[in-house]
Amino acid sequence: MLSIGDFAGLGRVSVRMLRHYDAIGLLRPAHVDPHSGYRFYTAEQLLRLNRILALKDLGFSLNQVQLMIEEKVEPGELRGMLRLRRAELAAQVERDNARLALVDARLRMIEAEGHMNTGDVVLKQVPAVRVAELSATALGYDHPTSITENLSPLYPRLEELLLRAGVAVTGSPLAYYRPAPTGPEDETITVHAAFPIGDAEVGGAEGAGFDVVVLPPIEAASAVHQGPMSEAFRTGGRIAAWIEENGYRPVPPGxxxxxxxxxxxxxxxWVTEMQVPLDGTEIATGRN
Structure with missing residues (x-):
């Protein structure tokens, strides 16, 4: 038999953790000396310890681990729990990779400070455009991951609704953002996914499951952004520098x-045109 210290060393855990596992009945010692109270384990118990640690590393609680170890969970249920946890971990990895890419992009932008190129920003008159749209709520304009997660699913759903309604798309998809109307302390935003539809007849748009609105004409500082929208702040920085240099002001909140x-x-x-409306114009939509 192995002392608790030796067993802890071989299992790469702390003695304190083994005592806790004993206290909750998750991993009992093979033998406890009745006189000294010393705990002893067998080498075979390392298999149970490894299973405990593996499940714990997957993010399961100790109560869940105990049920799995003691086979109080049906095999089908266990497979479902593991698949769900795998999906959660995969989603977390995707979010972490997106954050890492964002950090790298911001580092590149910081390194380029003092060398901001505004030559590709132009003053543009954007005509009114009639669109079909769907909307959702995201955490805020400074949360690109939340914007992507809430905005992206709207486009395929809108395409399906337009196809079902027999409405043809007449231009490139677009997005615009407005503060969510929930109060001044709330930083959430409403994200709008839209397709231009020109003068197409839309009978009973409400029943079709989407809105039809007219985006008003705007005078905008415009620039083309190349790359993922998670890095759109780079192009946004160029537009902001151009606006300041040329004495304009963006329409709040910019x-x-x-x-x-x-x-x-x-x-x-990806190639995206970013249009920042300038003071004296409107970004609010008008119903049609």
Whole structure:
């Protein structure tokens, strides 16, 4: 038999953890000396310890681990729990990779400070456009991951609704943002996914499941952004520098309208026009 210290060393855990596992009945010692109270374990118990640690590393609670170890969970239920946890971990990895890419992009922007190129920003008159749209709520304009998670699913759903309604799309998809109307302390925003539909007849739009609105004409500082929208702040920085240099002011709160010109599967190859409305124009939509 192995002393608790030796067993802890071989299992790469602390003695304190083994005592806790004993206290909750998750991993009892093979033998406890009745006189000294010393705990002893067998080498075979390392298999149970390894299973405990593996399940714990997957994010399961100790109560869940105990049920699994003691086979109080049906095999089908256990498979379902493991698949769910795998999906959660995969989603977390995707979110972490997105955050890492965002950090790298911001580092590149910081390194380029003092060398801001505003030559590709132009003053543009954007005509009114009639669109079909769906909307959702995201955490805020400074939470690109939340914007992507809430905005992206709207486009395929809107495409399906337009196809069902027999309404043709007449231009590139676009997005615009407005503060959510829930109070001044709330930083959430409403994200709008839209397709231009021109003068197409839309009978009973409410029953079709989407809204039809007219985005008013705007005078905008416009620039083309190349790459994933998680890095749109780089182009936003160029537009902001141009606005300041040329004595303009953005329409508060300065949200850009985005026109997706090219959207392949590879996000690095995306081409998006960003249009920041300038003072004296409107970004609010008008019902039609």
């Amino acid at each position: 949200y850009a309208r985005e026109v997706y010109l090219h959207c392949p599967a590879e996000l690095a190859e």
